[in-house]
Amino acid sequence: MLKLENITYKKRRQALVSEINGQINKGDCISLFGPNGAGKSTLIKIMAGLLKSSKGKRVVNFTDKNPIGYVPQQIALFKGLTVRDQLKYYEKLTKPKSSEFIDEMILSLGLSSILNKKINQLSGGMQRKVNLAVGMIHQPELLLLDEAFVGVDLAAKHDMLSWLKRLNENGITIIFITHDWYVIQHLKPQMWIMDKGNMIDQVEWESVPYINLTRQSQALQKMFDVNLTHVN
Numbered sequence: 767m768l769k770l771e772n773i774t775y776k777k778r779r780q781a782l783v784s785e786i787n788g789q790i791n792k793g794d795c796i797s798l799f800g801p802n803g804a805g806k807s808t809l810i811k812i813m814a815g816l817l818k819s820s821k822g823k824r825v826v827n828f829t830d831k832n833p834i835g836y837v838p839q840q841i842a843l844f845k846g847l848t849v850r851d852q853l854k855y856y857e858k859l860t861k862p863k864s865s866e867f868i869d870e871m872i873l874s875l876g877l878s879s880i881l882n883k884k885i886n887q888l889s890g891g892m893q894r895k896v897n898l899a900v901g902m903i904h905q906p907e908l909l910l911l912d913e914a915f916v917g918v919d920l921a922a923k924h925d926m927l928s929w930l931k932r933l934n935e936n937g938i939t940i941i942f943i944t945h946d947w948y949v950i951q952h953l954k955p956q957m958w959i960m961d962k963g964n965m966i967d968q969v970e971w972e973s974v975p976y977i978n979l980t981r982q983s984q985a986l987q988k989m990f991d992v993n994l995t996h997v998n
């Protein structure tokens with residue numbers, strides 16, 4: 767579906783991501799994981815086709831005309847529009863495959879009660895939910911989520927994740943970035959572990975408890991140690 771071959775992205779001679787390789791297949795669920803500044807958002811933008819790599823190749827093989835849904839880390843909504851008009855706008859723009867999907871999405875994201883509210887009247891967590899909704903309204907083959915759950919309360923997050931898991935089991939490919947271990951535990955993804963622009967390791971969820979990154983990155987090892995001891 768999407769293959770990254772030796773991807774490097776430079777800005778003012780500095781490599782923000784370096785020689786990244788990876789293969790994404792239909793139905794995969796992958797978490798880009800690493801400390802602040804590791805290059806995760808940069809890499810996901812390259813995957814989305816929003817940034818062009820300085821070196822290397824991005825090979826895509828999709829079936830849909832509009833195959834990618836990208837949800838950015840920064841909220842990107844029209845502040846003066848109601849949630850309903852916002853969704854309508856993106857519906858027109860992306861020509862969704864099914865209205866049932868949109869109805870299900872509105873329910874699963876808990877948007878029904880805020881459809882008539884304007885974006886600038888919504889709380890931060892509510893805006894996140896709408897941000898996610900507009901990014902996936904067209905039922906993409908590949909969903910790219912950059913910190914899509916920040917500030918969403920636990921009950922809402924649980925419902926959103928259960929729905930996303932179901933979509934993934936039905937074939938939608940999901941790549942996501944989060945610092946929230948609850949999200950990772952729920953989705954049990956393959957972990958693409960990054961630090962300082964490099965891909966340190968790519969491991970299946972089952973191998974996470976046995977991970978040893980001390981030699982490559984103490985910051986990363988600490989992130990795993992803290993999450994595995996305090997959350998499990």
Ligand SMILES: Nc1ncnc2c1ncn2[C@@H]1O[C@H](COP(=O)(O)OP(=O)(O)OP(=O)(O)O)[C@@H](O)[C@H]1O
Nearest residue numbers: 777782800801802803804805806807808809839943
């Ligand atoms: N437009 C830009 N110009 C110059 N440097 C940038 C630009 N965007 C990002 N960077 C730098 O590239 C590096 C990677 O940034 P990126 O946003 O990809 O990290 P991240 O892993 O998503 O971090 P976070 O967890 O904080 O969101 C950082 O050192 C950042 O300062």
Ligand SMILES: [Mg+2]
Nearest residue numbers: 806807808839
């Ligand atoms: Mg980021």
